[in-house]
Amino acid sequence: MEAEALYSFKATECDEISFHKGDILKVMNMDEDPNWYTAELSGRKGFVPKNYINVRSHPWFVGRISRLAAESRLRPLESGAFLIRESESTPGEFSVSVSYGDHVQHFKVLKDRLRRYFIWDEVFLSLNQLVEFYRNNSIAKETTVFLREPESLLARPRHAQALHNFTPPHVSQLRFLRGDFIALLDCSDAHCWKGRCRGRVGVFPPEYVQPVYQ
Numbered sequence: 001m002e003a004e005a006l007y008s009f010k011a012t013e014c015d016e017i018s019f020h021k022g023d024i025l026k027v028m029n030m031d032e033d034p035n036w037y038t039a040e041l042s043g044r045k046g047f048v049p050k051n052y053i054n055v056r057s058h059p060w061f062v063g064r065i066s067r068l069a070a071e072s073r074l075r076p077l078e079s080g081a082f083l084i085r086e087s088e089s090t091p092g093e094f095s096v097s098v099s100y101g102d103h104v105q106h107f108k109v110l111k112d113r114l115r116r117y118f119i120w121d122e123v124f125l126s127l128n129q130l131v132e133f134y135r136n137n138s139i140a141k142e143t144t145v146f147l148r149e150p151e152s153l154l155a156r157p158r159h160a161q162a163l164h165n166f167t168p169p170h171v172s173q174l175r176f177l178r179g180d181f182i183a184l185l186d187c188s189d190a191h192c193w194k195g196r197c198r199g200r201v202g203v204f205p206p207e208y209v210q211p212v213y214q
Helices: 067-074 127-136
Strands: 002-005 024-029 036-041 044-049 053-056 061-063 082-086 094-099 104-111 159-162 181-186 193-197 200-204 209-212
Touching (some): 036 053, 067 082, 067 094, 067 104, 067 209, 094 127, 159 193, 181 209
Parallel strands (some): 061 082
Antiparallel strands (some): 002 024, 002 053, 024 036, 036 044, 082 094, 094 104, 159 181, 159 209, 181 193, 193 200
16 A cells, blocks of 8 residues: 655654655554554665655455455456555465456565565566556466456445454444344445444454445
């Protein structure tokens, strides 16, 4: 995920990184601290204050969901429909999951020694650049597949079905059981959705649910 610096920041601790207003940072982790994100800039990695940056959200970036959850979302969609997800086991690494029409293919996004992203030979400074390139160039070698965003991914779903039980640690979060249907009230934050279930309203992590596009 990319973010633009709204203000300049000078690090005061060894685990923080400095940046200037207008810099584009790579956000690596948004879950460690409510006030700080882990980010990378010019090969340096560390904490940055979340209120100093503006995270650029995209409908194709879905955060840390499983391989099976990605396949469930993409399998009904046309060839080229895609999403980018964080690695379940290695924070800061990503995979591109792409519908081939009859199955879903997963491409691991690699990094070179300069921290640039690549899948094949072409290298990119950001995931945004990678996506834009493969909109017009086939991401697959054995067949021609261009990345595309179907209307169902661009549209905000109204409902979701729980993939797992969610027992939250805070009263502001929404408790639900696997199989429950949730009315979605706010999906503007890629890492925290708001919904209604069993008469209660609260927030929850979107990787626990499967959106229903109907």
